[in-house]
Amino acid sequence: MRAALLNAYGEPPEIGDVELPEAGSGQVPVTVELAGLNPVDIAIASGKFDAGAPQLPYTPGLEGIGLTPGGERVWFDVPVLPVGSFSERCLIDPSRAIAVPDGTAPAEAIPFGVAGLAAWLGLEWRGQLQPGEKVLVLGAGGTVGQIAVQAARLLGAGTVVAATRSARGRERALQLGADAAVSTETDSVSELADRIRQASDGGPDLVLDGLWGAPAEAALAAIAFGGRLVQVGNSAGTQATLTAGPLRGGTVSILGHRNFYAPLQVQTEAFRTMCSHSGEGRLDVDVEVFPLEQVADAWELQQRSPGRKLALAP
Ligand SMILES: NC(=O)c1ccc[n+]([C@@H]2O[C@H](COP(=O)([O-])OP(=O)(O)OC[C@H]3O[C@@H](n4cnc5c(N)ncnc54)[C@H](OP(=O)(O)O)[C@@H]3O)[C@@H](O)[C@H]2O)c1
Structure with a gap:
């Protein structure tokens, strides 16, 4: 074959x-x-x-x-x-x-597999998103990120901030319902942290991180007290330099996520929920x-x- x-x-x-x-x-x-x-x-x-x-x-x-x-x-x-x-x-x-639910075509369902599950489960299951929380999506221009922007809203986030490299990615994120979009393009971690703080009114409660590297350093510098960063991917680099004190002082959690380890029932529910939102025009x-x-x-x-x-x- x-x-x-x-x-x-x-x-x-x-x-x-x-x-x-x-x-x-x-x-x-x-x-x-x-x-x-x-x-x-x-x-x-x-x-x-x-x-x-x-x-x-x-x-x-x-x-x-x-x-x-x-x-x-x-x-x-x-x-x-x-x-x-x-x-x-x-x-x-x-x-x-x-x-796959009846009535969902293969091309409609395919984004809700590997990519969609990382977004949905990263926010809901691993990140335990609570209604009204402020969410930052790092890498919002990619497939995981675009789904995460919409999923955060569907799961009850109060504020959704998208961070992307490209202007096109920010435009798309705003179209998809993000409240604000910031550029990750800067050599200064503290400048990016300031942009994130400003766009999220004091810092995000939950970060869905598909990037790692400098953008994750900035997100962790800006994160709200008790904030969680769900690490799903490292498109911006495999290494990040973190300062210990603010993580302790802010009781910050960094949570690794790989879809593979989520129970099948949890994956099934998320996949079918995304298909249903898509069928009804919400995703x-x-x-x-x-x-x-x-x-x-x-x-x-x-x-x-x-x-x-x-x-x-x-
Ligand atoms: N943990 C899991 O189970 C799981 C499942 C699915 C995916 N993932 C991971 O999640 C990440 C995103 O997946 P995806 O399917 O959304 O990929 P994708 O469509 O290729 O999107 C990647 C995103 O990363 C941004 N990006 C790429 N290189 C960058 C850099 N050097 N600096 C800053 N931003 C950069 C791109 O930004 P622009 O659009 O602004 O150019 C794009 O938004 C990948 O690392 C993937 O391996 C993990």
Whole structure:
């Protein structure tokens, strides 16, 4: 069958011919309708991902929407390697799959998998967002960030502040319901902290952080007393320098989040809730679908954070 193949770490995948292994115990084959492309696919393919490097060659793709042998449409993640979701078919553990609600098309549902869950669960489940709280979204121009801006509002935030590199990202965040948008572009952490304090009237209670690096340093400098920062990604860098005193003095919490560790029931509820909000026009995400043959173009575009969800159709 046709599938993308990663032959060398750090290189884009190529199209190749791949054989699907026999399904093992606790596995079923799915026919992939749409595969989501995420920054994590590129991080894994670098060979330097914190959770390890797959043996080469392999087919990338951490998530997809597909049809089970019984004809049920499901969202799935972590397909059984060496064949990921950038292929016509792959093997999944059906006990981890989530049924896509009737009436939600694959292209509508795909953003609410890996990206949407990081936003929704980061705020609701890990961040314990309380009604009326002030939320800061770092990396609001990306897919996680755009969903987080809207999710914060839907989950009852009082104020939503978006922080992005690009002016286009800030414009989009304001369109999506953010109360204020600040630029992360500065060499001065204290200047960015001031911008955040000002935009959030004294500092955010909850930060959804897809960036780390200097923007996270600034957010932690500006955070309100008792504030929480949920660390979901490090698009701005893997390192940050933190000062101990203000973290203690502010009783600040830094909470790591990875979707994989949320109970399936929690993931299922969040995924289906987002699909429902989308169906009723309350959650808006731009999606661009590429044919699988153009995987290398989509891969290259994703490395530049295109500000929309990219997906591959086998
Ligand atoms: N923990 C989990 O389970 C989980 C799940 C999903 C995603 N994630 C992580 O969450 C992060 C966001 O994912 P995504 O799908 O939204 O990615 P994305 O669409 O590529 O968005 C990344 C965002 O980061 C910004 N950005 C990129 N490089 C930057 C830099 N050097 N300095 C400042 N801002 C920078 C971009 O800003 P502009 O738009 O302003 O240019 C964009 O808003 C990624 O790190 C991803 O790996 C984690």
